[in-house]
């Protein structure tokens with residue numbers, strides 16, 4: 001279990017993490033979602049004792065990272081896959097990690113097998129593809145057989161096969177009863193990987209719910225309706241208090257109305273009882289990514305403006 005309470009981190013004038021409170025439970029994958037610069041990496045680094053909080057606490061199974069007697073046996077992390085010494089073989093790298101953490105070297109072969117790197121164990125890690133480096137990072141995170149695992153954007157830059165492999169692996173680790181926190185800036189990826197979501201924007205908590213609740217709540221569902229009597233339809237719908245948007249040019253045959261917060265049943269009923277002919281009546285679901293952008297949109301704009309200010313200052 002990970003417990004984050006009132007966690008805050010400022011870098012000069014930047015509040016990277018702003019009074020964050022959330023709990024990550026064992027047995028399920030929890031997605032840590034937010035646009036670039038939202039504060040995900042900084043939060044993870046504070047949980048792992050790599051950054052000191054300005055205020056607040058982050059506990060792993062009830063203890064601060066620095067108080068853990070054998071950290072690798074309690075928590076494993078995959079932050080940056082490319083930190084391995086390039087001239088060291090995968091096996092030598094893991095043996096060095098094991099030795100410096102009091103872990104028996106027999107565990108090295110075990111984790112190499114778990115992540116599917118046995119065949120290339122003797123090869124230099126510097127020549128590994130990104131996918132292989134991620135697997136090696138994962139092997140390192142699993143060395144101490146920890147109950148808590150943190151992954152920072154683990155699928156970034158991977159090919160589809162690598163993405164599916166990492167996704168399934170994280171789900172398996174959670175199914176074994178471990179606590180798994182994985183960050184991403186893509187809601188579509190998290191919808192496939194995680195069961196619970198902690199969403200942040202500009203360092204602040206936006207949502208802490210199941211993926212299903214978040215998706216249901218945030219994705220806009222609308223009804224698209226086409227009719228040869230579009231004007232009449234528009235006025236009866238608005239007279240029923242519905243919000244209506246135009247879709248396409250009014251003069252074209254493809255012109256349609258998009259009705260918010262209603263159902264095909266209700267609209268069909270209204271049209272029928274007013275003698276209006278319909279040529280199309282369809283419910284449509286907004287894309288997850290659109291919904292996510294809308295929710296965190298302010299935060300992305302804030303960061304874009306921030307960059308311009310910095311660039312403007314430099315020029």
Ligand SMILES: Nc1ncnc2c1ncn2[C@@H]1O[C@H](COP(=O)(O)OP(=O)(O)OP(=O)(O)O)[C@@H](O)[C@H]1O
Pocket residue numbers: 011014015016017034035036037038039040041042043185
């Ligand atoms: N060492 C640092 N010094 C100054 N500012 C920092 C430092 N680390 C992070 N920041 C700033 O803190 C904010 C949060 O960054 P962070 O890397 O935690 O976000 P993130 O959600 O992980 O984004 P990304 O996916 O782009 O890494 C950003 O505005 C970033 O510029």
